[in-house]
Amino acid sequence: MIIVPILFIVVGVLVSLVLAPVVFATMRAKATWSRTMARVESTDDLGDDGHVPHYTFTVAGAVYSGRGSISATSYKRTIGTDIPIVYDPSDPRKNDVSSSFWRHGWLAILALGLIFVAMGICGLYYPNGIVVFGNP
Numbered sequence: 001m002i003i004v005p006i007l008f009i010v011v012g013v014l015v016s017l018v019l020a021p022v023v024f025a026t027m028r029a030k031a032t033w034s035r036t037m038a039r040v041e042s043t044d045d046l047g048d049d050g051h052v053p054h055y056t057f058t059v060a061g062a063v064y065s066g067r068g069s070i071s072a073t074s075y076k077r078t079i080g081t082d083i084p085i086v087y088d089p090s091d092p093r094k095n096d097v098s099s100s101f102w103r104h105g106w107l108a109i110l111a112l113g114l115i116f117v118a119m120g121i122c123g124l125y126y127p128n129g130i131v132v133f134g135n136p
Helices: 003-031 073-078 101-125
Strands: 034-045 051-059 062-067 082-088 091-097
Touching (some): 003 101, 051 082, 062 082
8 A cells, every 4th residue: 555655754754844943943042042040849740751840940030930841750859959941031931941852852853754754665665565584
């Protein structure tokens, strides 16, 4: 069936050409944001997916709060401690936990898209599948 490989190619191209640039643009914008330390006030427990921190921080005497966009199991034990965050100096209400994901996550998304494209091409080239072990 030729539709499935074509769907893989379309999804891969969309992920590579649409989603990866959006994440890259977010990464570039956050790279210009200011950095500070924030106090973890609480966390959302996501079970096996980790914990999302809720934090407060101060900029020019004003207190702001935020919620991390990335979860990690290490946040559970950080309640009451300081974590690094980034914030938009023109609007500190725009803030996030300082994470290496935004510096490198777009590469993982781009790679995922390219893997989908490669799988679709293999599906077109080898319509009966690729024999990995043994005889077909």
